[in-house]
Amino acid sequence: MIHYSCDRCKREIDADSDLRYIVRIEIEAAMDHMAGEVVDDQDHLEVLEDLLESSDDYCESSLSDECYQRKRYDLCGECYRQYMKNPIGKEASLPFGFSNN
Numbered sequence: 652m653i654h655y656s657c658d659r660c661k662r663e664i665d666a667d668s669d670l671r672y673i674v675r676i677e678i679e680a681a682m683d684h685m686a687g688e689v690v691d692d693q694d695h696l697e698v699l700e701d702l703l704e705s706s707d708d709y710c711e712s713s714l715s716d717e718c719y720q721r722k723r724y725d726l727c728g729e730c731y732r733q734y735m736k737n738p739i740g741k742e743a744s745l746p747f748g749f750s751n752n
């Protein structure tokens with residue numbers, strides 16, 4: 652029998668009684684900034700091809716981890732709820748009702 656443990660709290664997840672959540676994160680570097688470097692008098696199609704080639708080179712280099720990353724985590728029910736409250740790790744926001752307005 653396969654045993655899973657939560658990647659966040661390290662608690663063992665009992666497949667019979669606990670819900671296990673699989674979180675998949677895909678991170679891809681946007682290459683938008685490269686389009687900004689395009690020289691005006693170049694043929695657009697040519698530029699596009701160059702751009703595709705250069706972004707390939709860029710991603711195949713040692714910087715590939717910065718271009719594309721894929722992660723997978725197993726979470727227990729509790730950690731899933733905590734994760735969903737703040738999936739991108741934002742600074743803790745003020746509690747509801749804090750505002751005096």
Ligand SMILES: [Zn+2]
Pocket residue numbers: 657658659660661662726727728729730731
């Ligand atoms: Zn957990």
